[in-house]
Amino acid sequence: MSAAAPAAGLHDCREAYVRAIAELAAEDDRIVAVVNDSVGSSKLGAFRDRFPTRLINVGIAEQNMVGVGAGLANGGKIPFVSGAACFLTARAMEQIKVDCAYSQANVKLCGISSGVAYGELGATHHSIEDIAWLRAIDKLTIIVPSDPWETAAAIKAAAAWDGPVFLRISRMPVPDIARTAGAAFVIGRAETLRSGDDVAIVATGTLVHRAIAAAEALAAEGVSARVINMATVAPIDTDALAAAAATGAIVTAEEGLATGGLGGAVAEYCARNHPVPMQMIGFPGFLPTGSADWLMENFGLTAHGIAAAARDVIARKR
Amino acid sequence: MRVEHVRAKANWMRRRLLRMIVDAGQGHPGGDLSATDIVASLYFDTLRIDPLSPNAPGRDRFVLSKGHCTGALYTALAGAGFFPEADLDTYLKPNSRLNGHPNRTYLPGVETNTGPLGHGLPVAVGIAVAGQIDAAGYRVFVVTGDGELQEGSMWEAAMFAGHRGLGNLTVIVDRNRLQQGARTEDTNALEPLVDKWRAFGWDVFEIDGHDVAALLTAFDDAALPRSRPRVLIANTVKGQGVSFMRDQASWHHGVPSAAQYAQAIAELEAEQAK
Structure with a gap:
């Protein structure tokens, strides 16, 4: 193709x-x-x-x-x-x-x-x-x-x-993620791209840059969103998840099934250790005909969709 | 001399694997016994392997693609010195290294984990490709079941081995003509099996899989250099060596009673005494 x-x-x-x-x-x-x-x-x-x-x-x-x-x-x-x-x-x-x-x-x-x-x-x-x-x-x-x-x-x-x-490996066009000098990739270690304590967005792959854009939009509303790049999905970085759960609300985002993938992994951790309101951004199952861009947009795998999910989980915080 | 040595080892393997199966209360005696002479010929004559250095890069490789026949494999590995013979007594017991299917992370001498049919040959082809790229001198031997040849992955691998001209690869088909539930030819016929392999680019030989002298000669003839993979269709009898198990599908995973075990051992000891 x-x-x-x-x-x-x-x-x-x-x-x-x-x-x-x-x-x-x-x-x-x-x-x-x-x-x-x-x-x-x-x-x-x-x-x-x-x-x-x-x-x-x-x-x-x-x-x-x-x-x-x-x-x-x-x-x-x-x-x-x-x-x-x-x-x-x-x-x-x-x-x-x-x-x-x-x-x-x-x-x-x-x-x-x-x-x-x-x-x-x-x-x-x-x-x-x-x-x-x-x-x-x-x-x-x-x-x-x-x-x-x-x-x-x-x-x-x-x-x-x-x-x-x-x-x-993705072929979906992505921008370079801004990183601090000296950033290193370590298998099993998540990368905290943005600190924040109102909500944590745990994203992977092509959703990471969208998560950053969502956090920037939320910041304009006075919401402080932590952004975690969970590049290694297995074994997952539980220290990073503990920090995410400490915000009291989590949104996961992945270019895959909303359940079972990264979202499932984070939910398993939270259910066992630190239950918090969660939303999972991803696809529901077999998808209708459409371009990759249209599918991402139509199913809310966007900065806008992530930000909306963040507002929802924050509203559900006790 | 070589033949007598292998035959004695094969007889010991048969007695020892039956004891394992009786002690464990389960196993696959039919297929173990059909493959025993082939596996014994490899481990006690042909393979260039060193139990003190089981991962030596230049070793010959043996892959048991019919991974359920651990009775044959484990007795051969123990007999060749890869682990103490006493470990055979732990077969299938909790936390034993001797699982119902071989696991390389448990046991030295196991090259790849098998069990589901159709896995060993593709992995062996990969080993042979590595040897081909490196012009390494090692050879790769695979024992497959005949029923296993109903798995599509076997023919994916066979096609690629033929295409690559993997002269370092020898497959032995344990052609006992029985699969778990019935005769292969009544289930999903394999014949004409020689023609099938030949069409995939292999040198094909039919052989008596219980004739140790013929097996050793065939393995010698597979010495390098060669430019095509070679398959030996080894005509065997499921349950070979024990009269009442011969050619019976019911012994695929049957377990002998105490009386049957005593009879089997008596028959094998009589054979050994000849």
Whole structure:
């Protein structure tokens, strides 16, 4: 599928992903890429040209792709197994569970064009269930980067991490997130992008910049919103969640199912430890026909939607 | 000499795995016994492995794709020195390292966790691809069930192995012709099985899976360098070695009574004494 280049100031995170993999591969010959005929959609053409023996294309066969990834790890490689998130996860779920997580194979699974990036192609091609599904698998790290910098940092952190990792790579155009100098990506550690004590917005992936915009709108109304970038959804940063719960109201936001994913993870933590009013921004299920932008807008995955949810949970505070 | 050595080990494996199953009160004796001669030939002759260095990068790999046949695998690993034989007494007991299906995070010598059918071959293909990229000298051996070949992932992997020309890969199909509930050919027929593998780009050989001399020769013949993957369709008998278990689907996961166990051991000891 061809897509127009992102508008000025916005980025397709696949670019950062392929750059990071190429940089790693140049330094470490254990790095290989495994794809399911997805060289184009994963933007790995340049990688294949530069490292022809290290691009393993199994064809349209996702179960075999993930099994081969686990085998390459057994053979001493660090495989980045990349395919459209919808097929990589759903089609090969048992291979992810058994060959990667249960076997603790050193495989890096990259779900490309996650969420609703495929827009009009419909629910078969949306990958909104992936976080909920994968979060149920023990000993599988799940990372959902928010922008190009974090995507590259997460890829490098995953390569250095001994064990299976799922990276949810977006193609939805996103701006660079403003960060303080010296910001570092650490697997399992959330990033507090904005402090605040009236409400906490816990966001991941493409919803992070929208959460910041929501917090800015709320600030204009005198509402102080904490913004947490929960890039690592599993294992989740419970210290950050404790700080979020301390505000007394939480909104979660993700480009995925509102329940079961990040929202579910945060709700589980709060129900057990610190119940507070919550709202979950995300999708309800199979979605109607529409572009990615329209779907995000129509289902309230916007700064406006997050801010409205924040006002709601604040009103419900005791 | 090699043959006698392997045959004695196989006889010991059969007796030992039956004791495990009787002690645990469950297991998969039929498929264990059909695969025993194949697994024994690999572990006690062919594989270049070192139990003191189970993760050595250059080791040969063995993947039990039919992961339920842990009786054959665990006795072989214990017999080869990967863990103490006494651990076999813990089979299936709480917190045992010897789960009903093999787990590499519990036990040295297990390359990948299997159990659901259709997983071992794709992983083995990945190991073989790594060896191909590195021009490493190791070989990869896989034992699959025949019923397991009804899983689509096996043919995804077979197609890719043929495409890549994985000469370091040898698959042994434990062709006992029985799956859990019935004959393979009455369930979802596999034949013509030789033609299927050949069409996927493999060198195919039919062999008696209980003829240790033939197995060793076939494994020797698979020595590198080769440019195509090789599959041995090993004709076997489910329950081989115990008269009343032979070719009976009911012994897929049956457990012998005390009297049946005594008879089985007597038969195996008589075979050993020959």
